[in-house]
Amino acid sequence: MFNRIYAIAKKEVRELKRDKRMLLVLFGFPVFLLIVFGYAVNFDIYHIKTAVYDQDQSTLSRNFVSSLTSSKYFDLEGYVKDESKIQSLLDTRKAMCVIVFPKDFSKQFYSKQAVKIQILIDGVDANTASQVKGYLTAAVASYSQKIQAEVLAVERQNTYTPVDIHPAFWFNPELNSTVFLIPGLIVMILIITAVISISLSVVREKERGTIEHINVSPLSTLEMLIGKIIPYAIISLSIAAFILFAGFILFGTTVKGSFLLLFISTLIFLFASLMLGIIVSSVANNQQVAYQLAALTTLLPSTLLSGFIFPIESMPVFLQWITNLTPAKFFLVILRDIMLKGVGISAFWDQLVYLIIFALVLLSLSILIIKRQNAAQ
Amino acid sequence: MRIIYSIFIKELLQLKRDPRLFGIVFLAPVIQLILLGYAANMDVNTVHTAIFDQNKTETSRNFIRKFERSGYFEIDDYVDSYSQINNDINSGKVLWALVIPRDFSKDIQTRKPAPIQAIFDASNGSKTSIAFGYVSDIASNYAKNIMVQLADKTGRKIPVVGSIVPEIRVWYNPELKTRTFMVPNIMGIILVAIIAILMTMAIVKEREVGTLEQLIVTPIKPWQLIVGKTIPFILVGFVDVLIAIGVMVFWFGIGIRGSFVLLMFASTLFILSILGIGLFVSTVSKTQQQAMMVAQFGILLPMIYLSGFVFPIDNMPQWLQPITYLIPLRYYITILRGVILKGTSFIELLPEMGMLLLLGLLILFASVLRFRKRLG
Numbered sequence: 001m002f003n004r005i006y007a008i009a010k011k012e013v014r015e016l017k018r019d020k021r022m023l024l025v026l027f028g029f030p031v032f033l034l035i036v037f038g039y040a041v042n043f044d045i046y047h048i049k050t051a052v053y054d055q056d057q058s059t060l061s062r063n064f065v066s067s068l069t070s071s072k073y074f075d076l077e078g079y080v081k082d083e084s085k086i087q088s089l090l091d092t093r094k095a096m097c098v099i100v101f102p103k104d105f106s107k108q109f110y111s112k113q114a115v116k117i118q119i120l121i122d123g124v125d126a127n128t129a130s131q132v133k134g135y136l137t138a139a140v141a142s143y144s145q146k147i148q149a150e151v152l153a154v155e156r157q158n159t160y161t162p163v164d165i166h167p168a169f170w171f172n173p174e175l176n177s178t179v180f181l182i183p184g185l186i187v188m189i190l191i192i193t194a195v196i197s198i199s200l201s202v203v204r205e206k207e208r209g210t211i212e213h214i215n216v217s218p219l220s221t222l223e224m225l226i227g228k229i230i231p232y233a234i235i236s237l238s239i240a241a242f243i244l245f246a247g248f249i250l251f252g253t254t255v256k257g258s259f260l261l262l263f264i265s266t267l268i269f270l271f272a273s274l275m276l277g278i279i280v281s282s283v284a285n286n287q288q289v290a291y292q293l294a295a296l297t298t299l300l301p302s303t304l305l306s307g308f309i310f311p312i313e314s315m316p317v318f319l320q321w322i323t324n325l326t327p328a329k330f331f332l333v334i335l336r337d338i339m340l341k342g343v344g345i346s347a348f349w350d351q352l353v354y355l356i357i358f359a360l361v362l363l364s365l366s367i368l369i370i371k372r373q374n375a376a377q
Numbered sequence: 378m379r380i381i382y383s384i385f386i387k388e389l390l391q392l393k394r395d396p397r398l399f400g401i402v403f404l405a406p407v408i409q410l411i412l413l414g415y416a417a418n419m420d421v422n423t424v425h426t427a428i429f430d431q432n433k434t435e436t437s438r439n440f441i442r443k444f445e446r447s448g449y450f451e452i453d454d455y456v457d458s459y460s461q462i463n464n465d466i467n468s469g470k471v472l473w474a475l476v477i478p479r480d481f482s483k484d485i486q487t488r489k490p491a492p493i494q495a496i497f498d499a500s501n502g503s504k505t506s507i508a509f510g511y512v513s514d515i516a517s518n519y520a521k522n523i524m525v526q527l528a529d530k531t532g533r534k535i536p537v538v539g540s541i542v543p544e545i546r547v548w549y550n551p552e553l554k555t556r557t558f559m560v561p562n563i564m565g566i567i568l569v570a571i572i573a574i575l576m577t578m579a580i581v582k583e584r585e586v587g588t589l590e591q592l593i594v595t596p597i598k599p600w601q602l603i604v605g606k607t608i609p610f611i612l613v614g615f616v617d618v619l620i621a622i623g624v625m626v627f628w629f630g631i632g633i634r635g636s637f638v639l640l641m642f643a644s645t646l647f648i649l650s651i652l653g654i655g656l657f658v659s660t661v662s663k664t665q666q667q668a669m670m671v672a673q674f675g676i677l678l679p680m681i682y683l684s685g686f687v688f689p690i691d692n693m694p695q696w697l698q699p700i701t702y703l704i705p706l707r708y709y710i711t712i713l714r715g716v717i718l719k720g721t722s723f724i725e726l727l728p729e730m731g732m733l734l735l736l737g738l739l740i741l742f743a744s745v746l747r748f749r750k751r752l753g
Contacts, residue, residue: 029674037682042692043503064541090548091715092725109539116544123550124714127419128689130553131503134510137543141517144541151539162523163440163516164490167509169499170466177502295673304416309687311504314418322412333469340500343467 004219008227012201016231026197026235030189030243037185038251041309043177045131046072051095053080056105064117064143065099073135090122097121097132109147171256171340182253183335184308186243187269187328191302194236194273195280196294202228202281203290215374221367229274236270237263256342265338265348268355269331273298275362276327282369302328330354380597384605388579392609401575406567406617410560410624413567417559417687421507427454427465427474436482443519444475449511466498472508473497485523549718560629561713562686564621565706568644569651569680572614574672576655579606581668584659599748603741607652614648615641625717634720643712643730650705650737656744680706708733 016023050069054061069076077095080086089095100118102108108115119136123129145161172179205211214224247253255262276297284290304310305319306328312320323329330351337348345352392402426444430437444450453471456462462474476494478484484491495512499505550557583589592602618641625631633640654676662668682688683697684706690698701707708729715721715729 033674033678036697037678039694039697040682040688042688044692045689047691088725091719091721093711109541112539114540114542116542119543119545121545121547123547123553124558124718125689126550126553126555126558127503129547129550130421130507130510133545133547133553134506136545137510138513140541140543141513148540160488161490162485162488162520164492165495165513165516166492167495167497167512169497169505172499172502172505175499175502175506180501180503291669295669299673299677303681304413310416310418311501314420314422316415319412319415336500337467337469341467341498347468 001223004223005227005230008214008219008224009230012228012231015201016235022197026193027239027242030193030239031246033189034185034243034246035250038178038182038247041178041181041185043127043131043181044175045128045135047075048073048132048135049077049094049096050074051077051080051086051089051098053083053086053098053100055103056101058106060106060109060147061101064101064140067143068099068139086120090120093122095122096128097136110151171342178251179253179340180336181308182247182251183339184306184332186240186247187306187332187335188298188302188308189243190236190240190266190270191273191276191326191328192295192298193239194232194270195277195298196291197235198228198232198274198277199281199284199290199294200287201232202278203284203287206281207286221370221374225278225363225366229271229278232274232277233267233270236274237266240266240270253339255339257338257344261345262335262338265331265334265352265355268352268359269327269334272327272331272355272359272362275359275366278366279362279369282366282373297326298328301326305329306332308332324354327355327358330358380601381605381608384597384602385608388606388609391579392613401571402613402617403620405571406620407624409567409570410563410621411628413563414556414560414624414629417556417563419555420553421504421511422449424450424473424508424511425471426450426452427456427462427471428452429456429459429462429474429476431479432477432481434482436485437477440477440481440519441475443515444512447511447515449508462496466496469498471498472505473512475512488527556629557631557718558714559687560625560631561717562684562710564618564625565647565684565709565713566677566680566686567621568614568617568648569706570677571617572610572648573651573655573658573676574669575613576607576610576652577659577662577668577672578665579610580656580659581662581665584663585665600745603656603745603748607656610652610655611645611648614652615645618644618648631717633717635716635722639723639726640713640716643709643716643726643733646730646733646737647705647709647712650733650740653737653740653744654705657740657747660744660747679704683707685710702732703736705733705736708736 052065054065065076068074077089080089080098086098086100089098098120100120102116102118105115105117117140119140121129121132121136169175202211205214219227244253244255277294280293280297281290284293301323302308305312305323306326307323308328312323312329315323333351334348334355337343341347428441430441441452445452454461454465456465456474459476462476465471466474474496476496478492478494481491481493493516495509497505497509547553580589583592622633622640626633655672658668658671658676662671680686683690683693683701684704685701686706690701690707693701711729712726712733715726
């Protein structure tokens, strides 16, 4: 049995060696994707375009604006002289937010009243807008406290804040979004290359008719599948290592957890993905259909349904159920756990079990399909 | 004119004969828009929470209730040690843990600042910063209440100083729903996925089958061939836009604030530009498989990542931003968001429409040129 598997694997490696262009594509393409899209996947918001409509023109209002715009988060786009201009600023996206100081802003504040700063935010991009809203709420609160402390210090009174929050941000103290998104990109790249490469290789044999030679040989379906998968698993593993390294060089994404766990779970994930590719190739009769199916089962699901960009828990239940159809979903949890949190297997063993079940179901399904096809011939 | 017309008729007949195409053209946009519309949701609605209450008094329970009642938090676990917090966060069960110290109620009574610990799993940076916003909001409201109570008790007027409070108004999308913002974008992506790929395939298929050469030896000029072949796809694109708008308005209930005519006009420009891209891809690929590869990775992926579809262009590094200017979807998305969500006028969108037209003409021109060369 092992001899026959070895023979198939050897044949597959020879074929790959001969196809230098394919090898170049297999290694070059993932890195290219990582470089171009790795810089694009980013929810960190800096340089928010801010306009100011200052009806008060006092030191109090000017100080707030300068404290805001001296941070890297807010950029002052300009002052508005007229209320009617605000609308067009937001309409044309020249400003993301407009800060409006009322007329007696400082007078009211120093007469010990609560004064309002009106803030208008362009809410079209809800994700960005919620973060901008959060920044501005915090900025106003801290400015208010600072000024209150100054006033009280002059009047020789003590400040008192009843509750004082001390936040601790684990795993990612800078709240940087790239480190969270890069694993998703890695998963997407890995599944695309794995599924497409193996399905094209199987279908090519179908197109050339060499698969029939294999069928009449004493090789069993399982042996053939394993023989085909092994070389691609090794290649995909090296691609995985390659892009992890590239991710470290380019984006500083490190692996906090154990490399052995990473290795084992990557292997299981690749096995599941390659099985997906085998299924695709057993359904498809020519390379074009195989390619279309491969793209359909990997490209959009791994981007949109894996939890890479959109959190699965925010989806409606029927859609959450559909997300189970992509192995990317499970591996993404594992990868984030190992890379970002550095936690052990106890945190994600269930995901590993899902992946194994997923792979085994696909394996038996593809053996079934192939056997039926052979019987029909 | 008659030549163009007959190619147009031939193309329509071919479209009609392919039963799969009907599904791709008319059903796919509906299904994709509905599915993706539900998937594309980044709203942080339920923040999973663990509570470590060391104080266990009426005061601390009162404080915890504020979180429960806010609607944002779901308390999944009450713990009594830091190691349990560790477990809950590591396993991803909760996003954060609230630690209330032993002296919480005493501090509040004796008017000392009570320190509260909030431990976050910050691996998802943007989600955490939104959740932290909710937490600080609730804590500061609670603090305000205490001050008011104190004022009532002591009879002293508080605030003894003025205070500044933000009054935030969110325009266009006051509930800050990501879906409202995503559905128009998905409409753009689906148009690209369907129309650009159909166009590419229509030409590459003829080349593979060999009928393109037959067409070439007839007296038909290349531009006539291209015009005749693109018109049916412009129509298909138009129908798809109408279908997508229908789903958006009637299924998701996102109304169009601006002018419908303007929306259709801009969509025509966009369809032209992606048909141009489809044509261009067909001139650079020999087989359908190659065409698919180029269309998926050269067109679809950049359109998803570099158009501002999910990842704001303003967040990208300076060197990457110029590349996004070459992506028609970038302008179309701006137009869609403008017309649908803001009700932006024609004049304000002139630059975007100009760029769409320019890109469309350039790519169409380039593909006609390449087309001619390949014929020679």
